[in-house]
Structures are given as structure tokens and as C-alpha cells.
Amino acid sequence: MLAVDIKKRLPDFTLEVKFSVERNVLVLFGPSGSGKTTVLRSIAGLVRPDEGSIVYDGRVFYSGAANTFVPPRERNIGYMFQEFALFPHMNVKRNIWYGVKKHNQAAAEMYDRLVELLKIGHLGDRYIGQLSGGEKQRVALARALMAEPKILLLDEPLSSLDSATRLELRAELKRMQELWNIPFVLVTHDPDEAKDLGHQILFLDKGRQTGGAMAASPAVTKEVAAMAKT
Structure with missing residues (x-):
């Protein structure tokens, strides 16, 4: 399991997130500039949070309290x-x-x-x-x-594609995740992509979660669509 509980001060707001993901797909969903990519970069070790921890299957990648920071090349x-x-x-x-x-x-x-x-x-x-x-x-x-990574991070991987290709490659991503059986953490601001790919969906707005990482149930699907219109 990947467990993330971090704070990071950014120019316009403080990013503050807490979630965990097993061997499935967690989608970080929200408007552009809400801190989604910073979360990915923190997990990868390309950004160092100011506080908190990032742990995968008992291995501490980052701990502010213990002053632990594993460099990107050692995180796999x-x-x-x-x-x-x-x-x-x-x-x-x-x-x-x-x-x-x-x-x-x-x-x-x-x-x-x-x-x-x-x-x-x-x-x-x-x-x-x-x-x-x-x-x-x-x-x-x-x-x-x-x-053969332990975790795969995807930053809006389908954003530059036409709609037909996006649909085809959504299916490809889901199939690859099932085959590799590792956590995928995927960033998008596309509500259809979020509800189609995510086993869990985490809503981010200006660095803050609007709730926990929720299972992609029909109720959550409606909330994703509603948020996309705001």
C-alpha cells in the first residue's frame, strides 16, 4: 500500500493531502493549478514536501519528522x-x-x-x-x-489525444494496471476520464481535499460531473 500524508507550501496556497492506495488506480481530480502534479512529483521524489510522510509497503520514502528522504533513483x-x-x-x-x-x-x-x-x-x-x-x-x-516499477504515476497521459484515441487508450491503461497489479496514481481534470479509470477518486482544489479518496461509485460519478461544471 502507498500511504501519502504531506504538506507543501506553494506560491498561491499550501498543498495538504492525505490518502492511501492499494494495487489499483487512484485518480487525482480537479481544476488546473490545484496541486495534482505536485503530489505526483512528491511521490516520485522530484519535490520534497515540507511536512508529513510518504510510505510504500512499510518503506519510508519521505518523513519530515525523521528527516528521511529517499532520492528518486532509489524509489523504483x-x-x-x-x-x-x-x-x-x-x-x-x-x-x-x-x-x-x-x-x-x-x-x-x-x-x-x-x-x-x-x-x-x-x-x-x-x-x-x-x-x-x-x-x-x-x-x-x-x-x-x-x-518493473512498484508504482506508476501518470500526469494527464491522455490530454493531448483525440477523443477516439483517448477511449481506446483508457481501456489499454486499465488492462495494463490489472496485468502489472501495482498502484497507478493518475492526474486528470477530465470528469469522464476520472470516473472511467479511477477505482478511487481524490478531489483537489487549491491544494485542499474536498473529501477523502472515495470509491468511484455512481454517487461519486455524479459529484465528479458536478465539480467539472463549477
Whole structure:
């Protein structure tokens, strides 16, 4: 289980969140600028909170009280950035392998499995500029999972895609989460995406939770839609 209980002072407000997530999908939902990405970056170790703790399966990634801070490279967390952060000078295969420490048989089998599952095996020699938005998303997901992370963080991974591709890749994300069986923490301000992907939904507005991380029940679905209109 991933347990997050942190405070972080930002220029316009103080971010204050507390939630936990098992091996399912937790969606951070709310308007732009509400602190969602800062939560992801804190979990990844790219931002250091001012107070609180971040713990995964008993391992303390961050504790303000104990002055503990595990650097990003030691957390084994996958991160899909909003713009995918793929390298244009590398082909698809090299992008997926980037950051893999051991190029052994097990890693080769993992690569083969990922490109087959994501239907991108035929793209290995192409460069990023030759890919569609949906293909880039699949390559970024393959790269994030190639290192077999304990947690996957996704920052608005579908925001730049057309509606048809978004629907297709929502299903892909859900399937990959079920196969990998790890916590996914996903940021979005799209209510349809939140209710479709989230086993739990956490509402954020100007750094504050409007409630706990709630199961994505029909009642919560209605609340997501109502919040999107405000």
C-alpha cells in the first residue's frame, strides 16, 4: 500500500493531502493549478514536501519528522509525464530501453512482452517524430513499465489525444494496471476520464481535499460531473 500524508507550501496556497492506495488506480481530480502534479512529483521524489510522510509497503520514502528522504533513483517508481518526455534523437526501441540497468535475458523478455501487449512491436526502428499521439503514449507507457516499477504515476497521459484515441487508450491503461497489479496514481481534470479509470477518486482544489479518496461509485460519478461544471 502507498500511504501519502504531506504538506507543501506553494506560491498561491499550501498543498495538504492525505490518502492511501492499494494495487489499483487512484485518480487525482480537479481544476488546473490545484496541486495534482505536485503530489505526483512528491511521490516520485522530484519535490520534497515540507511536512508529513510518504510510505510504500512499510518503506519510508519521505518523513519530515525523521528527516528521511529517499532520492528518486532509489524509489523504483515509474513516471509518465504529461508530454511523454520521449527522446526525439532515439528510435522507439532505444527510448523503451532507456534507463534499464541490466540488459539481460529477463529484460529482453520484458521488452518483447510489452511491445506485444501494447501493439508497438512494428515501431521499434521509428523515431518519435514519426509517431502518432496514441503511439507516443504507448511507447511512454512501455518505457515506464520496462523497469518493473512498484508504482506508476501518470500526469494527464491522455490530454493531448483525440477523443477516439483517448477511449481506446483508457481501456489499454486499465488492462495494463490489472496485468502489472501495482498502484497507478493518475492526474486528470477530465470528469469522464476520472470516473472511467479511477477505482478511487481524490478531489483537489487549491491544494485542499474536498473529501477523502472515495470509491468511484455512481454517487461519486455524479459529484465528479458536478465539480467539472463549477
